[in-house]
Amino acid sequence: MPFRAALAAALPPHRIVDDPDVIAAYSNDQAAWAPAGKAALLVRPADAEEVRRVVELCFVHRVPVVARGAGTGLSGGANAVDECVVLSLEGMNRVLEIDTAEQLAVVQPGVVNDDLRAAVAEHGLWYPPDPASSPWSTLGGNAATNAGGVCCLKYGVTRDYVLGLQVVTGEGKLVRLGRRTRKGVAGYDLTALMIGSEGTLGVITELTVRLLPLPRKPHTIVGAFGSLVAAGEAVAEVARRGLTPDALELVDRYCLQAVDEWKNMGLADLGDVLLLARSSTEEAAIQDAFDAAGAVFSTYSTDEEEAEALFAARRLAYPALERLGPVLTEDVCVPRALVPEMLARIERHGQAHGVHVANIAHAGDGNLHPLIIAEDPAKAQIVFDLIIDDCLDLGGTVTGEHGVGLLKMRGMHTELGQDVLAMHRAVKAALDPAGILNPGKVI
Amino acid sequence: MPFRAALAAALPPHRIVDDPDVIAAYSNDQAAWAPAGKAALLVRPADAEEVRRVVELCFVHRVPVVARGAGTGLSGGANAVDECVVLSLEGMNRVLEIDTAEQLAVVQPGVVNDDLRAAVAEHGLWYPPDPASSPWSTLGGNAATNAGGVCCLKYGVTRDYVLGLQVVTGEGKLVRLGRRTRKGVAGYDLTALMIGSEGTLGVITELTVRLLPLPRKPHTIVGAFGSLVAAGEAVAEVARRGLTPDALELVDRYCLQAVDEWKNMGLADLGDVLLLARSSTEEAAIQDAFDAAGAVFSTYSTDEEEAEALFAARRLAYPALERLGPVLTEDVCVPRALVPEMLARIERHGQAHGVHVANIAHAGDGNLHPLIIAEDPAKAQIVFDLIIDDCLDLGGTVTGEHGVGLLKMRGMHTELGQDVLAMHRAVKAALDPAGILNPGKVI
Numbered sequence: 001m002p003f004r005a006a007l008a009a010a011l012p013p014h015r016i017v018d019d020p021d022v023i024a025a026y027s028n029d030q031a032a033w034a035p036a037g038k039a040a041l042l043v044r045p046a047d048a049e050e051v052r053r054v055v056e057l058c059f060v061h062r063v064p065v066v067a068r069g070a071g072t073g074l075s076g077g078a079n080a081v082d083e084c085v086v087l088s089l090e091g092m093n094r095v096l097e098i099d100t101a102e103q104l105a106v107v108q109p110g111v112v113n114d115d116l117r118a119a120v121a122e123h124g125l126w127y128p129p130d131p132a133s134s135p136w137s138t139l140g141g142n143a144a145t146n147a148g149g150v151c152c153l154k155y156g157v158t159r160d161y162v163l164g165l166q167v168v169t170g171e172g173k174l175v176r177l178g179r180r181t182r183k184g185v186a187g188y189d190l191t192a193l194m195i196g197s198e199g200t201l202g203v204i205t206e207l208t209v210r211l212l213p214l215p216r217k218p219h220t221i222v223g224a225f226g227s228l229v230a231a232g233e234a235v236a237e238v239a240r241r242g243l244t245p246d247a248l249e250l251v252d253r254y255c256l257q258a259v260d261e262w263k264n265m266g267l268a269d270l271g272d273v274l275l276l277a278r279s280s281t282e283e284a285a286i287q288d289a290f291d292a293a294g295a296v297f298s299t300y301s302t303d304e305e306e307a308e309a310l311f312a313a314r315r316l317a318y319p320a321l322e323r324l325g326p327v328l329t330e331d332v333c334v335p336r337a338l339v340p341e342m343l344a345r346i347e348r349h350g351q352a353h354g355v356h357v358a359n360i361a362h363a364g365d366g367n368l369h370p371l372i373i374a375e376d377p378a379k380a381q382i383v384f385d386l387i388i389d390d391c392l393d394l395g396g397t398v399t400g401e402h403g404v405g406l407l408k409m410r411g412m413h414t415e416l417g418q419d420v421l422a423m424h425r426a427v428k429a430a431l432d433p434a435g436i437l438n439p440g441k442v443i
Numbered sequence: 444m445p446f447r448a449a450l451a452a453a454l455p456p457h458r459i460v461d462d463p464d465v466i467a468a469y470s471n472d473q474a475a476w477a478p479a480g481k482a483a484l485l486v487r488p489a490d491a492e493e494v495r496r497v498v499e500l501c502f503v504h505r506v507p508v509v510a511r512g513a514g515t516g517l518s519g520g521a522n523a524v525d526e527c528v529v530l531s532l533e534g535m536n537r538v539l540e541i542d543t544a545e546q547l548a549v550v551q552p553g554v555v556n557d558d559l560r561a562a563v564a565e566h567g568l569w570y571p572p573d574p575a576s577s578p579w580s581t582l583g584g585n586a587a588t589n590a591g592g593v594c595c596l597k598y599g600v601t602r603d604y605v606l607g608l609q610v611v612t613g614e615g616k617l618v619r620l621g622r623r624t625r626k627g628v629a630g631y632d633l634t635a636l637m638i639g640s641e642g643t644l645g646v647i648t649e650l651t652v653r654l655l656p657l658p659r660k661p662h663t664i665v666g667a668f669g670s671l672v673a674a675g676e677a678v679a680e681v682a683r684r685g686l687t688p689d690a691l692e693l694v695d696r697y698c699l700q701a702v703d704e705w706k707n708m709g710l711a712d713l714g715d716v717l718l719l720a721r722s723s724t725e726e727a728a729i730q731d732a733f734d735a736a737g738a739v740f741s742t743y744s745t746d747e748e749e750a751e752a753l754f755a756a757r758r759l760a761y762p763a764l765e766r767l768g769p770v771l772t773e774d775v776c777v778p779r780a781l782v783p784e785m786l787a788r789i790e791r792h793g794q795a796h797g798v799h800v801a802n803i804a805h806a807g808d809g810n811l812h813p814l815i816i817a818e819d820p821a822k823a824q825i826v827f828d829l830i831i832d833d834c835l836d837l838g839g840t841v842t843g844e845h846g847v848g849l850l851k852m853r854g855m856h857t858e859l860g861q862d863v864l865a866m867h868r869a870v871k872a873a874l875d876p877a878g879i880l881n882p883g884k885v886i
Contacts, residue, residue: 099778100683100685101679101682101683101778101779101780102682102778102779102780103682103685124685125685145628146628146632148626152625152626153625156603157626159632159635160599160603169862169866173862175860175862175863175866176860176863177863179776179839179840180778180838181776181777181778181808181809181810181838181839181840181843182595182596182776182779182808182809182810183591183595183600183776183805183808183809183810183840183843183844184776184840184842184843185588185589185639185840185842185843185844185845185846185847186840186841186842186847186851186854186855186858186859187847187855187858187859187863187864187867187885187886188636188639188640188644188867188870188885189589189602189632189635189636189638189639190636190863190866190867190870192602192632192635192636193631193632193633193635193636193870195632196628196631196632197631201631212687213685213687236544239544239545239546240543240544242543242546242567242568242656244655244656333622333624333625333626333627334624335542335544335545335623335624336544336545336625337544337545362626365624365625365626366624366625366626367624367625367626395623395624396622396624397622397624397626397627397628397629398629399627399628399629400624400626400627400628401626401628402628403628404628404629404630408629411629412629412630415629415630416629416630417618417619419612419616419618420618420619420620420630420633421630423612423618423633423873423874424630424631424633426873426874427631427633427636427870427873427874429873430866430869430870430872430873431866431869431870442630442631443630
């Protein structure tokens with residue numbers, strides 16, 4: 001039986017979408033700069049068994065399969081490849097279980113990050129990883145990309161919260177990896193191997209995630225600085241003093257102005273570059289570090305509304321800039337003490353090539369997101385590549401949290417080197433012997 | 444050139460040990476019950492390049508290589524296999540770097556856990572994973588087994604602290620995995636894959652570990668209970684109330700008496716079963732949960748000396764019991780709410796088969812260590828296997844922190860199932876194509 005007919009026989013008919021317009025809408029993520037292929041079909045499975053059947057048929061017929069959640073990725077990892085099946089998991093969106101004693105939740109991959117937070121908050125629990133896309137992005141996508149966020153500085157990234165996965169393998173087998181218990185070392189950590197593998201080693205059909213008790217609201221510390229590099233110095237000073245804020249975010253003038261133009265918040269009046277920190281215990285010490293590094297203004301408050309507004313502005317920075325035109329989003333991570341040096345280099349590259357570069361950053365992690373305003377795509381690409389080279393030069397990594405996808409393949413190859421890439425290829429071949437899972441991504 | 448001659452040509456002569464008595468002393472870990480093969484040679488490399496040369500020659504000549512640290516493992520993971528090279532990494536014991544701003548340390552694999560703690564404490568920093576073997580066990584061994592400990596309840600296990608590794612692959616290549624930055628998603632998480640793989644996927648030659656600021660001393664909460672199951676109920680009650688102690692340990696009468704006999708501490712006068720908890724914020728609430736579950740005595744104190752003595756007793760329990768004869772050490776992990784049920788089953792199995800079972804436990808994690816006093820090895824093995832079956836029946840895992848090694852292979856096979864085992868074998872073949880790395884362990 002040909003593939004299309006076999007698929008029709010294996011699934012209820014309304015699961016399969018042939019409409020080219022709908023397929024096209026599901027064929028790329030938010031990385032405007034990454035190329036997308038022309039998918040053959042869109043499939044919207046309703047449960048893990050349907051996912052298994054699709055992948056098994058793709059394995060038998062050697063058809064590529066690209067899994068996706070909400071498509072909020074920024075590296076092209078979920079972009080279609082030619083003649084593939086796009087497998088949209090957004091319909092599998094049920095929270096299956098919240099276990100308050102064990103502090104875990106079991107969810108389908110299409111559950112939206114903020115929906116899980118809201119569900120567990122009713123039980124006094126908290127799921128920490130909070131990518132800026134949390135109102136839209138799904139847990140499956142968060143796990144596939146090992147998403148980070150604002151809270152990661154203190155609380156860690158997605159990988160730190162996934163205890164176990166149900167996965168469909170490259171040969172169409174439905175398996176359980178990991179565990180429900182707090183600890184466990186039975187066998188290789190294939191759960192961690194799947195996290196961040198961007199759908200190239202398996203398709204996630206269920207997640208068991210660890211939860212924490214809802215923390216008390218921390219204080220918010222604000223510092224305004226006269227330049228990017230001054231703000232970077234404050235980040236390095238916080239690190240040098242051994243301070244550990246829960247979050248430490250940077251937003252520059254471009255971003256503040258873009259948010260102001262959209263939401264009329266008057267943020268740019270505060271200063272050229274803002275640092276926003278959260279802490280329950282070190283607010284005075286963090287303010288002191290900001291001041292020592294040359295803050296033109298600093299304060300801290302427990303006014304929740306004011307604090308929420310500032311962090312909301314941080315979240316709005318990316319969509320606000322996107323309103324103004326195509327944005328090429330960088331995502332590099334450097335040692336924290338080198339944040340000022342990296343910010344200085346980014347600024348120089350922008351100036352040298354006549355390209356506007358806005359900056360938001362999970363600065364406390366050393367995770368910078370230069371946003372390259374792409375008036376001239378060729379120039380933007382040059383600056384993008386120079387930033388990658390510089391982050392490697394400073395001992396950093398080419399992607400802190402957005403993933404490799406298509407945009408960071410060159411950088412990752414340089415970072416890892418041939419021997420480690422060969423290990424990646426061997427692992428990929430071991431778990432996806434037919435090479436059908438999101439081919440051409442990551443490696 | 445034959446293997447022995449090639450090895451002699453590749454290393455300074457005193458690195459290679461042929462003395463059968465010395466080789467025998469390096470041919471097993473602390474799992475008295477696990478069989479050990481007869482090694483051909485012991486090699487004590489001085490640096491990563493020497494490790495690389497040894498493994499490369501083993502690859503070319505198809506000679507098995509078993510890497511080991513201090514040999515404190517409890518599952519036979521470091522036991523020699525016939526005709527192997529035992530590769531002792533204990534001589535590679537230098538702390539290479541402590542970076543206070545980035546809060547990380549770079550160490551050789553033979554650095555002893557407590558030595559790293561002492562070195563970083565001078566900088567106000569802390570390496571949390573604290574297996575009971577911390578005065579002797581090495582960071583390389585801790586990583587190879589993904590060691591846990593008392594602090595893991597709040598602070599996580601070894602895997603949560605290893606940012607990057609230098610590893611010699613199964614083909615004798617020296618590679619770097621992971622990163623120095625706080626975050627990073629460039630490629631598959633091969634670092635996590637190596638952690639807990641017990642030397643079957645690579646030989647660790649350097650570790651970059653994340654550090655935390657030294658925390659303030661917490662309070663110690665003590666509860667004494669009339670039975671194992673009552674203490675287990677208190678653990679479940681702590682979980683049900685959403686309390687999050689830093690540590691929550693259980694020590695039963697057998698262990699208390701064994702420590703008393705050795706160190707004359709008078710612990711058994713406190714009660715039949717002790718729970719020891721640590722917390723900086725919830726000491727009254729934890730004591731209340733202990734009382735509600737029927738504690739016959741409870742208190743909390745900040746008397747550091749008294750608290751240290753109690754936790755020292757917990758650490759001494761295993762060596763104290765070992766003094767009295769061979770001990771078959773279990774290591775299972777169950778959901779926390781099922782700790783009383785699991786403890787009741789363990790007690791019943793011991794009684795039914797006329798075998799003494801002592802219990803220590805990282806109870807707050809659900810990680811139990813029944814210690815089977817092996818008067819009759821055959822009976823002890825029956826109880827060992829029954830406990831494994833029960834932990835799986837309760838949704839647990841057959842090894843919480845000691846690793847699979849030799850003792851847990853049967854249990855792990857049951858836990859994982861054929862399809863997941865096939866994934867393990869594929870990954871093993873991908874990264875160790877000649878099958879020379881610690882063959883016959885884990886899978």
